[in-house]
Amino acid sequence: MLDIEVIEDPAAAEASLDPIRTRILQELVEPATATQLAAKVGLPRQKVNYHLKALERHGLVELVEERRKGNVTERVVRATAASYLISPVALASVAPDPRRFSDRFSAFWLLALASRTVQEMGKLISGAALAKKKLASFAIDGEITFRSAAERAAFAEELGVAVTRLVDKYHDGGSATAAGGGRKHRLVVVLHPALKTPPQTDTSTEKPADKDQSND
Template sequence: MTDAQPDARNAMDFVDQAAAARVALSPLRRQLLARLTEPMSAAGLGEALDLPRQQVRHHLKVLEAAGLIVEVGARRKRGFTETLYLARARSLLIDPMLVGEHAPAAVSAQDQHSAEHLVRTAARLVHEVGRMRGEAEREGSRLLTVTVEADVGFASPAEYDAFTQQLAQAVADIAKAYPAEGARRRYRLTAAGHPAVAALTEPKPLN
């Protein structure tokens, strides 16, 4: 988990610890996190979700221990002092490399057109950038990245093949002018393409 200050308005937190991921993926705790985009107490959450306050308090303590929520104050209500909690972020990104093989696999020419290779590469990208972002935040610095996106269309498979060849050549030509060897700041450039999304089936909720 990063050590950024809670910002439920626009922050995203990267979860790279298996224990914290297990806590966050519990259906009830996901409901609590969804409501904690503003300060709430165990009593308020219990009323909103129709759950006993003691049960909610237990799960809040679990979320707090995992670093997913923080105490942000207290208030007097009906003669009692209520502790207020806030989610560290509006959304959580689970490290895709928490489960599975971490070592990069050898890439063949055919792999460059493989959906499996694209997904594996994207997972490693999220894993590496997510962790570097957390380290930068802890150091109080900024992680400098670049993202370039464009929509393209093809009338035939031949056009698609021509585009991929031109793209690969263009990247290779530009890279020659900025050799990584010996450079003070080394970067990895990943160019990827996939069919534009029209509509996807929503995944089934976790039980």
């Protein structure tokens, strides 16, 4: 089972978006039979079997084993991944293309880059799995608070300079690449505001109702 599977087929994407099938995929992180699933999701076994066949047909569910119980053979299945992500490839005709424009300060270009990252990583993960090789990747995720817009702009400028310096130091566009000895890597650096977390209402300070109140 993969940690994350990127769905590229439009039909598979449509199948995964059905609320009942989404619930089934969630439950199938652990292997189960149709009878066991029916009890968990509160549906008749026949209906669960219908959805399982559709998910299996699109490669989202796989057979783990078959168990013989008297004259009946039970199929134990599980989801092919713990989580799923729909690739922009599934919407190829309307997917954002970062090559259409390039603007470091455009939120839409950032989205286009993120879309391309999902698309390319999906294909790379699938290829690495088929080749039974580990995929070389690296990511950094963190948060930084700026005191002002001016400091944010200064940080972005210095970050750009630092990245450019590193690229100039390590990029090999010469003989090794031409001879097939080098491997091109994609580098994407993003900076965007963090989502605001809604404040939680604290009910611990509320005074309890007076149980001894009486009517006048």
